[in-house]
Amino acid sequence: MDTSFSLVVATDQNRGIGKNGDLPWRLKKDMQYFKDITTNTVDRQKQNAVIMGRTTWDSIPTKFRPLPNRHNIVLTRNKDFDLNSSQTTSANSIDSALTIAKELNAENVYIIGGGNIYNQCIDMMNCKKIYITEVDNSFECDTFFPEFKSTFQLIKSSEIINEGNDQYQFNVYERININ
Numbered sequence: 001m002d003t004s005f006s007l008v009v010a011t012d013q014n015r016g017i018g019k020n021g022d023l024p025w026r027l028k029k030d031m032q033y034f035k036d037i038t039t040n041t042v043d044r045q046k047q048n049a050v051i052m053g054r055t056t057w058d059s060i061p062t063k064f065r066p067l068p069n070r071h072n073i074v075l076t077r078n079k080d081f082d083l084n085s086s087q088t089t090s091a092n093s094i095d096s097a098l099t100i101a102k103e104l105n106a107e108n109v110y111i112i113g114g115g116n117i118y119n120q121c122i123d124m125m126n127c128k129k130i131y132i133t134e135v136d137n138s139f140e141c142d143t144f145f146p147e148f149k150s151t152f153q154l155i156k157s158s159e160i161i162n163e164g165n166d167q168y169q170f171n172v173y174e175r176i177n178i179n
Helices: 028-039 054-059 094-103 115-121
Strands: 005-011 016-018 048-053 070-075 088-091 109-111 127-135 152-157 161-163 166-175
Touching: 005 016, 005 028, 005 115, 016 115, 028 048, 028 127, 028 161, 028 166, 048 054, 048 094, 048 115, 054 070, 070 094, 088 094, 094 109, 094 115, 109 115
Parallel strands: 005 109, 005 127, 048 070, 048 109, 070 088
Antiparallel strands: 127 166, 152 166, 161 166
């Protein structure tokens, strides 16, 4: 059986997610939401796994890596890439990362970026949900989240959150079962 996973992302009105390898905004409540989703488990003995590309790993400030209380799996084609962390595993493909997450007995598996990884994962049938922070603004971005609304349906929305000059909403989409 394939390991199911969810995507976690924040986008602007144009599905922009990044600029020059970094987030185009700083939203405290979104960062807390991300942490809550990716760390909370039902079984307190287990951890979730977060799978990310190397560029996403590099964009996390060193003092925050690896992301605590989660199995961190970094996708890289460079076999010699030094993660500088014994609590982080590298993988050379999405499938091998999912296998590692399963071997680690992760309760949930979350793909957290970046753009190339999202593009590879969005059409995989074991991609079951998208946890998306939709920012009601447009930013200058060079990385974008793929179109998904034809194959996923909105199942949950938060209240609109105001932070600084930005308004945003936490939404959850679920894959439409097409038999």
